[in-house]
Amino acid sequence: MPLQPIPIDEFTVRAHQLWHGQWLLLTAGDHAARRFNTMTVAWGSLGTMWNRPFAQVVVRPTRFTYEFTEEFDSFTLTAFAPRFRPVLKELGTRSGRDMDKIDGSGLTPIASQEVAAPGFAEAELIVECRKIYWDDLDPERFLDPTIEDQYSGDDYHRVYFGEIVAVRGVDRFRTG
Numbered sequence: 001m002p003l004q005p006i007p008i009d010e011f012t013v014r015a016h017q018l019w020h021g022q023w024l025l026l027t028a029g030d031h032a033a034r035r036f037n038t039m040t041v042a043w044g045s046l047g048t049m050w051n052r053p054f055a056q057v058v059v060r061p062t063r064f065t066y067e068f069t070e071e072f073d074s075f076t077l078t079a080f081a082p083r084f085r086p087v088l089k090e091l092g093t094r095s096g097r098d099m100d101k102i103d104g105s106g107l108t109p110i111a112s113q114e115v116a117a118p119g120f121a122e123a124e125l126i127v128e129c130r131k132i133y134w135d136d137l138d139p140e141r142f143l144d145p146t147i148e149d150q151y152s153g154d155d156y157h158r159v160y161f162g163e164i165v166a167v168r169g170v171d172r173f174r175t176g
């Protein structure tokens with residue numbers, strides 16, 4: 001199904017279901033330069049910051065994708081129909097450091113409209129983001145000690161805010 005542009009005021013998601021239930025691909029890099037990587041993400045948020053629509057993602061420095069979120073100024077978030085779940089599982093288990101996992105996934109990287117990072121032709125939602133902020137999670141500020149259970153080493157996530165500059169999706173992601 002072709003994706004339609006979605007005005008930001010009409011962009012509608014069930015946020016926890018999208019992140020926790022459906023998962024997304026986080027893709028950073030430059031499509032034209034053929035330098036990018038992708039990984040599955042299930043932690044993050046969509047909302048408003050500094051009067052702008054924004055997405056927040058968290059990336060452990062051990063991920064190959066981290067090298068791209070650091071070097072490049074944009075990223076995309078893409079969601080897929082349930083039949084792609086095994087592909088997302090694979091892209092969230094294997095590292096692009098060891099193999100060309102995108103090529104092996106059967107997904108087709110496509111140019112974005114506003115940012116250098118690519119989306120995927122098979123996606124049902126593409127959110128294009130321009131990086132505007134980063135920070136590192138500080139374990140001394142975990143107010144619930146069980147959060148520490150999510151970490152086995154010192155691989156605390158780096159947080160990135162991306163201003164949402166374009167959204168395309170199937171009808172389900174649009175109300176108006």
Ligand SMILES: Cc1cc2nc3c(=O)[nH]c(=O)nc-3n(C[C@H](O)[C@H](O)[C@H](O)COP(=O)(O)O)c2cc1C
Binds near residue numbers: 096
């Ligand atoms: C369902 C799921 C959700 C994940 N969410 C995140 C996340 O939010 N942040 C993160 O750093 N890693 C997350 N991961 C782990 C990465 O996707 C995984 O380590 C991946 O292989 C990294 O690939 P890369 O080394 O090519 O970047 C998740 C994995 C899965 C399966």
